[in-house]
Amino acid sequence: MAAIAPSGVRIGCRRIREGDEAHLLPGEAHSIPARQPGMRRASGAARWIAHGLLAELGVGDAAILRTPSGAPVWPEGIMGSLAHDDDMAVAAVAPVGDIASLGIDVEPAQPLPDDILALVTTPADRTDAADRHLAGRILFAAKEAVYKAVYPLDREVLGYEDITVDLNAGHATTKTGRKARLAYCVAPRVVVLAFVEKDRG
Structure with a gap:
């Protein structure tokens, strides 16, 4: 997957697993209204990937909140995107540049x-x-x-x-x-x- 990304963009993926909803930080969990366990699990998996990618950029413990439109809110100086299907979650992040x-x-x-x-x-x-x-x-x-x-x-x-x-x-x-x-x-x-x-x- 890294081969498809332009320079400066970090991409990660992982299979969605039981218990991935536990990876949601408290603020993230509060911002995600979905009560369906599958949706929360997928959101937790995608954010777990994003947290790891952000850590590689020196950004730690940043909650990626969900706006009412569904878009994630990224830390200052960072842009990114999250996605998942029923089985796999992906994330991409990059410094603003x-x-x-x-x-x-x-x-x-x-x-x-x-x-x-x-x-x-x-x-x-x-x-x-x-x-x-x-x-x-x-x-x-x-x-x-x-x-x-x-x-x-x-x-x-x-x-x-x-x-x-x-x-x-x-x-x-x-x-x-x-x-x-x-x-x-x-x-x-x-x-x-x-x-x-x-x-x-």
């Missing part, structure tokens, strides 16, 4: 159901370079990751139709004109990292 924002998503390495594929795909999307069995799943994860990366910058709600993905070129563009670069891997899970580079103007 050349990259303006990050988004990450994880999905099972299985074909995307046709009905969901029809909702996600637009005629402008390009997926020829991807494994044809997983192209739809990668596209779905890419759009999720791009949304996470651009929402903090533009504060605009986007639908799948508002994000055009070119997996061949490794980038995506939103209807607002925001551009994000993409990197992904497909084993053992589909993981897509989207990142917006700072405009050097």
